[in-house]
Amino acid sequence: MSINTHSVATKQCNGDKKYLLSGNIVPHQWYKRFCDEDGNPDLVSITNLADVLAWYRNGTSDQYGDNSPKFIGNSLCVSYDYFENKFGFRKDRVRRSFVRLEEQSVLKRTVKNIELAQGIRVNRIFITLDPEFFNSCFSDSRLDIRVGRDLSSNDFHVNSPMSPYSSNSTPSLHKCNHHISNKNKIKKDRSMIYASNKAQSESSFLEKNLILEEKNNNALALQNLFDTNNKLSSDNQSSFNQVKNQSICAKPRNLKDFYPLNATDCSQLQSLSGRDFSLNAMNEILSDMSKRLTDRLFNSRKGFLSYMSTALRYEMRDAVKTSNENFKIKANQSSEESRAEEIENYLTEIEYSAQVSPEWHLKKKLACVLEAAKAYNLLKAYISIAIEGDIAKIYLHKAVQLSQRELEQVLSQVKATHEKFENGEYNPIQKIEFIMQNVANKNKSSDKTKQNMQQLPNTLWGRVRSSLIGIYGEAIDTSWFSKLEATEDKKEKEINLKASSEFIKDWIERNYEQAIEQTAGAMGIRIRGFEC
Incomplete structure (x- = not known):
């Protein structure tokens, strides 16, 4: 081109x-x-x-x-x-x-x-x-x-x-042929437009008039400058006093009154403290200090800068590592920001997990496809998935609200990870069903539930396990809760749980620890510890 x-x-x-x-x-x-x-x-x-x-x-x-x-x-x-x-x-x-x-x-x-x-x-x-x-x-x-x-x-x-x-x-593509216009900023006598080249060359009348007008203008400008200087000299002292009074606070101010710092404050604090903290890092540190140190009062900005420079000089955070514009102190984050960070970290962990099973591939796809908050709620509530004929049943801890479009997205990802050939025939998945585990277990026969509860010992941990069976079912209890050994203090109503292996301990902590503590707490029982 x-x-x-x-x-x-x-x-x-x-x-x-x-x-x-x-x-x-x-x-x-x-x-x-x-x-x-x-x-x-x-x-x-x-x-x-x-x-x-x-x-x-x-x-x-x-x-x-x-x-x-x-x-x-x-x-x-x-x-x-x-x-x-x-x-x-x-x-x-x-x-x-x-x-x-x-x-x-x-x-x-x-x-x-x-x-x-x-x-x-x-x-x-x-x-x-x-x-x-x-x-x-x-x-x-x-x-x-x-x-x-x-x-x-x-x-x-x-x-x-x-x-x-x-x-x-x-x-x-667009060409960039835009030129900067160099307009003449000097005002010229409009009579120059109508003066012919011949008249300008034969007569000096116009030129003399322009020179005389320029001299008069210069004399007027000098007179105005002299008057202005006299006025400034008389007002100089009053202006200085006004600026001096502005640097002194009318009443003592605390740290939060000086937030946020500006670029000038940042430059002064870097010079006074000898630390190269960025403006964002200084404002984060100041915001954190203002919440903890509410009794620090200052009568002037100079006193505040002196105090802040000393604080930055002994600040334990590294100036280079905090120079990122995204640096935030957790104490300064709002509940919405903390929630967003928690969701992002969880989804990132899911997406880059080393697990390669079809179930984990489904989790990774859902973390990428769904909106962040919906993906977080669904994956947190997720227990397992079972394929029965052309129906995919997804078991959850709790209900999750999904729109029709989001349900279609989940179905498409289930198809991508769980459809397969069996006995030479391709078995497509037509729809999905979300099943709340506690609701499904409540539909079981009461006779079987009573029979399972009678088999458990009449202890604090036995009572907790009975309630957990009503929530998660007998299979989960047999696979995980029965593998825990309980040491009980009946007088204080406290239980200390011990897992038979590190794997079982990690799995129960990740998936069922909160449910165990809530179920026990509803009975007035406290889970004192969980070890291996």
Whole structure:
């Protein structure tokens, strides 16, 4: 594509046959369209989206080995490892960026577990760009005046499976030929417009008038400057006193009154303390201190800065590790922020788990596909799944509210992980059922429940186990609760539990510890300890 330019540097580079380094093109409007919660450009999402768009424009290659993106139909098959290795972003940040882009209907994302040539199975994301968004990234040379008319059909090609997305006209990136207007800022006499060149050359009348007017203006300006200086000298002392009084507080202020710090405060505190804490880290530390040290009072900002510099000098946190703009002190987080962090950490742990069973593949898919809060609630309540004919029964600890669209998403993931061939026949899954374990157990015959309760010893732990059987059923009790040995203090109504192995202890702590404590607490019994 030829681009006309008058830049001397560009001409020199072209003469020396120099070329630009490789990289992706980011349309200007993206920096305003894709922003974070603070209104700043979401650079992680913009960078990842520009890379995906580049593959759609230019086609794929094998230069990144096993992590090289591949086109399957109209979808780009790629891994999070690819973006991590290429741009240095953490996998969780890459995943969140694509979730945000999907929420803006820019692309669609599907996570699938595929088998590689080595026989191992890995997760891959299938990204499909929205056709309208793809076409909006280019300009039509016949319609956009900013695109030159010297383009030929060979100037630009879209060598990818996205060719159906391109229009019949030749698409082109915008040229940046906008020049800065160098307007003359000096006001000229309007009579100059009407004075002919001949009159200006034969007569000096106009020139003399302009010089005289300029002298008069200069004399007036000098007089105004002299008067202004006299006024400033008389007001100087009063202004100084006013600024001095402003630096002294009308009444003592505490730490929270100085929050947040500004860039000037940050620079002064770095100089006074000798520590290179960032502005964000200083504000986090100040917010934490203001909640704990409510008795610190200051009569001036200078006194506050002196106190804060001493606190930063002996601060145990590392200035380099806290320089990240996302650094937060947990004590400063709101309940909503803590909840969001807990959900994100849990889903990340699920997604990058080393487990490879179909049940774990289902959990990983649900963590990626569903909205974060819904995925967290469903996976926390999840117990097990059983396939009976064409029905997938999912057992839960508690009820979870899902919309019709979310139910369809869960069904599609169950199909992807649990449909299989048996005896040469393919058994499709048609629907799913959510079964609350405590409700299912209540439907069991009362005679069988009474019989199981009579078999348990009449002890504190026996009573707790009887209630747990009513909630989880006899199978769970036989598999897990019966493996615990109880030491009881009947006088204090306390139980100390001991597991027969570390595996059993970890499993019960992860899945049933809270239910055991709540069931025992309802009977006035306290679980004192849990050991192996």
